[in-house]
Amino acid sequence: MRYDDITEAIGNTPLVRIDPAVHGLRTIDLYAKLEMLNPFGSVKDRAAWNMLRPDLAGAVERDAQVVELSSGNTAKALAVLAGLHGLRFRSVTNRMRVPELRELLLLLGAEIEELPGRSECLDPTDTDDPLTQFHRALTEDGAHHLHTDQYFNPRNTEAHTTGTGPEIVKDLGGRAPDWFVACVGTAGSSTGVARVLREHDPGVGVLGLVAAKSDFIPGIRTLDEVAEVGLFDPETYDVIEAVTADEAIDGMVELNRRCGLLAGPTSGAAYRGAVSHLRPLDEERARRASGEPAERATAVFIACDRVESYLGYVRRRRPELLGRAPHRNALATVTEAELAAVRDAGVAEARRWIEEERPLVVDLRGSHAYAALHIEGAINIVDELFEQQVHGGLPFGRDRPVLLVCPVGEKSARFAALLTRMGHTNVRSLAGGVVAWRDAGAPLVRE
Ligand SMILES: Cc1ncc(COP(=O)(O)O)c(C=O)c1O
Structure with missing residues (x-):
């Protein structure tokens, strides 16, 4: 060959x-x-090349930057293909969750832009979502970018x-x-x-x-x-x-x-x-x-x-x-029964609880999402780091009241179940997460 x-x-x-x-x-x-x-x-090599190829000559002529919403394989293929044709590549994502891929992208010369967003998939009806706004800006301004648009491109x-x-x-x-x-x-x-x-x-x-x-x-x-x-x-x-x-x-x-x-x-x-x-x-x-x-x-x-x-x-x-010791309290070990027993708090109840008992509010979302908007006084421990702390030692005692917060209340409920199993006596999860909090019109602050 x-x-x-x-x-x-x-x-x-x-x-x-x-x-x-x-x-x-x-x-x-x-x-x-x-x-x-x-x-x-x-x-994704196939999709990346098929999406890029027809617009390549024009992009080279105007020195456009190739841009894609991806934190993984599409970004990797586009970074290589862009480099191969002397173009710059920017990967836009709400969160790079695989460190090896992030480092490989940097090695390939890619720019990585992390935006707060609920999902890397776009919900075109959600005009508040920063990734959706970014997507719109890219679609409107085609001069400086070649946006391959993998979620919509036929x-x-x-x-x-x-x-x-x-x-x-x-x-x-x-x-x-x-x-x-x-x-x-x-x-x-x-x-x-x-x-x-x-x-x-x-x-x-x-x-x-x-x-x-x-x-x-x-x-x-x-x-x-x-x-x-x-x-x-x-x-x-x-x-x-x-x-x-x-x-x-x-x-x-x-x-x-x-x-x-x-x-x-x-x-x-x-x-x-x-x-x-x-x-x-x-x-x-x-x-x-x-x-x-x-x-x-x-x-x-x-x-x-x-x-x-x-x-x-x-x-x-x-x-x-x-070859390492297994985690006894891995998130995946949470049972349906433990999940059903979690005390979650709706927005009104959570606001009252914060007012009266001042629980530690732990926001488990990515740092960009937290920086953009969070519950006042909340500390940010990204879920992956929080899980490591569950194994290695949490920065609060078992009797401390804690309200766990995530985007939609699923992950926080799992962590609340895990902590309750580990003997924490007063851990609750915000039902519906930051999305419910925002939809209820409750106050959020920027960093
Ligand atoms: C590792 C991996 N598996 C599966 C898929 C799914 O492929 P598709 O985007 O065509 O649905 C992707 C897409 O990025 C991927 O990176």
Whole structure:
């Protein structure tokens, strides 16, 4: 294989069968589409190049800066592609949560702009959201920027209708698989591939995977977040299921250790999600075959990127996998019963409590969101740091009244449950979070 330009190496990724002895499905062949083998490391190389390419010459001429709302793989691919063409790249995000990716972006010469925002996905109806305002400014002023606009740009999806989808069909001998499984971030890859597969076979089952509510799997959205994405159309999927971060990591480790695939957490989520969804169908097929060899079915999932960037993510969530002592009080260990027992406080009640008992108000949001607006007197301990303090020692005693605050009240409720388990006697969570506080017209201050 000889190329004049690294962009020619984007796409044409291998489709590799997963050993049935590992996944355990008896009548279904499960394949991984190895998007992690794209030259810049992920499925987003295709979308980034397809979005950038048509506007590149004009951008070079006017020395425009390439800009994208991304804290991960799209930013990485665009940083490389911009650099390759002598352009500057700026990644705008509400929060860079994977330190390895942040440092890689800086190494690649990217500028990183962190804005407070509820989600990196845009809700166009939410005119208060700083990311939405930023998005509008970029769309209006096209002179100095080339905004690739991955959440709304149809060329994101097109990268997969012209590339990923047809490649899968070709590698399966001109047929669509019976099931296609993909994690949903911008929805570009799942939408594009599903469209092509359905043209070949309208009966193909499409399973979209999102992160479980208030869980974090880098690269994909929760169901609430994904509904805000312009490219997302629920009709694309026959089923949308949620995967927990723990399941994603377990799936990833199985791919890494047993399948020879050095794939990352969303690949693990897709693999885990595929096997859980297909297992009952597989059992039914085997039963119907009643001892005869069943006709074989095929399923394909996307392995989006590589594991190496996520060692810090694994260390924080599953230290035992890296030979460290496990955290007894990890956030993921909070049970539904513990969550149900949390004393949360609505806005009016929380205001009264603050007035009367002066609890310590801990704002768990990112520092930019906190700086923009917070409850007066609140201290800011970003949730990831707070979780480390839960393991290593909190800066307040067990009897101190504490009000935990997060964007919408989910994460704070989990932490309140955890602290209550650890013997803290008076910890409450602000129901509905800062969003409810703001919507109720309660006062917020700037730093
Ligand atoms: C690691 C990873 N997995 C999955 C996805 C989802 O891909 P898409 O944006 O096409 O839905 C992304 C998107 O950024 C990603 O970075």
